[in-house]
Amino acid sequence: MDFDNTPPFDLADYRHMQKAIPGVDGFYTLVRAIAETAIARKGRILIVGAGGGRELEVLGPSDKTFAFTAVDPSTGMLDTAKACAAVAGAAERTEFIAGLVDDVPADAPFDAATSLLVMHFLPDDGTKLAYLSAIRDRMKPGAVLIHADVCLDGTGMFRRTVPSFLRHAVLAGLSEEQAALGPDIISGMPTIGERRTRQLFREAGFTGTTLFYTGLWYRGWTCRAA
Template sequence: MTENPFIAMFRDPARTAAYIDGPRRFTPGLEALHRMTAILLAERAGPQAHVLVLGAGGGLELAALAQAQPGWRFTGVDPAGPMLDLARQTMGADAARAELIEGTIEAAPAGPFDAATCLLTLHFLEREERTETLRRMRARMKPGAPLVVAHASFPQDEPARTRWLTRYAAFATSMGVDPAMAEQARAAVAATLPAIDPAGDEACLRDAGFGGIEQFYAAFTWRGWVACA
């Protein structure tokens, strides 16, 4: 089976070294997204919660959640070992509160976890695999535990699809990304990212068994939802 090209990209040490500032430049309101994620999880998860973080590489959300909730501990899973190394660096002293596992959702412990997140990750998966990944996350969560997901999710009909991808590149350029690099990213997303529209993403959550689904975040090509296991 051919590995997803985006996942393979994150195994490249050179790309990993340059990663840490990338999400902020391509994702509007990233720091606010992390703050909102912590708030939404804390609505149902207690001060000593054990949180599953799928797509934990880089450690940006791990660091933000750890700072927001000093009593939480984490299990982070990511298929790219170099990205997990970066996560340890990003978390600093808080890395002692996290178990980081190389692999996909199948590598995650059975739990049950008090909460879970999957940020900037599910858009790499085709719809069927996306739903199955969510189903396996839910199986590792306590009944009623909160899940927060956020990823690329935008209209897939034309000309709307092209319009939103143009805005995606324009935002990156406005954040200081070289225009040629922003265009290269736009073209790569357009050609290979298996994004689906927001209604389809909500359907994936329902099909995986989650309830109480609410959209809380919308920023150009990005959407975020909170749901309950």
Template sequence: MSPPRPSLALSGAFSEDHAKAYDTQFSALSGIQACMHLLTDAYLSPLPEEARILVAGAGTGAEVRYLAPRHPGWRFTLVDPSGPMLAIARRHAEAEGFADRCSFHEAYVSETPVEAHDGATSLLVSHFLTDAAARQAYFADIAARLKPGARFINVDLSTDDNAPSFAGVMGLWMDIFRLGGQTEENRANYLNAYGKQFAAHGPEQVAQMIEAGGFTPPAPVFQAALIRGWTATRA
């Protein structure tokens, strides 16, 4: 039986217009992105000099642009169902001189060849999968394309919306968006979508899904307001 398809049509959601604006629309979060990339580099850096890295939900290729010049022997498999987003990633790779170390797949991870990678990243991707079975299947699809012991870092929007602290954390998140120039209407739309169109699972649920997908119990290694990160290895 094929795994459930994502509950959000990602390839349609990330259209050409959205792709063009993607790298700038959340500029207020650039400091958080820098920390995510630093953690990713630190966690994956013990991998071999000629490691293969699976980049699930590669988008415009931000983490590859960070990692490629630091690890000149690494090769990257960029996977994203959005053609416009992946096209931007390819243009960045060509302009910055590492396209020959990349393969590009306009697809879901489940649709890519089952090839052994030494490490994988999934940064701000799986929170779009609001169906629990589909999300766990996504992690399993990543695990199936990794060597035993391969390193995996996952970062997503996730919080316990039943916790007393939720209002304060979300308030801080909205303040970050406000400082970044997001309008009151945009912030209201985000609040209405949170927990419905994305980020429908709490941190404990996400960790359980990662483990059930074929990884060691994930270690919580990062939090910045609503963004949380975990590291694990292929079981």
């Protein structure tokens, strides 16, 4: 996929569409709480899929003054992340890399990494495992991974909860047409269930997997680099 030929990225529209995720603001608040309690002051955090800028927006103002490496394959979206870092007062503490995890140097291990709503786009043909392994290879032993994905065990639960998702999205301020985009997109994703996700964490070299967030199809976990 040519990420530089994707449609122009509209930050306001992206933030608006994220409202469809149940408890999205509380979820990102939890991400910050986990980071501030699990990572030392001035710790180095790898942000994978940083283009939306939300991780920098949330973690940048922390008084722990984290340093960030933000990687995303889309240069256009990375420009948005740069703008978010500037607003958060974290621009001078952030390195930006246009590319994939493999493009991040592995010779300076990170104290933590975030992978939020990224891996569910990758096929489970070895690509998901390679993605997690590449993140693990860039982390110090004991470093925390904060990870979130759409998580589905088969199609039954998905079909049963689509009406609730659609109604929640409308109550959150989306139009019915905007709300309908969510299930349409998710139904085409190569999603996996919780059991398979935990297995991939283990195979990639992570331990101590803990579920910290659930919102319909969305799951958030923490685990540690073994």
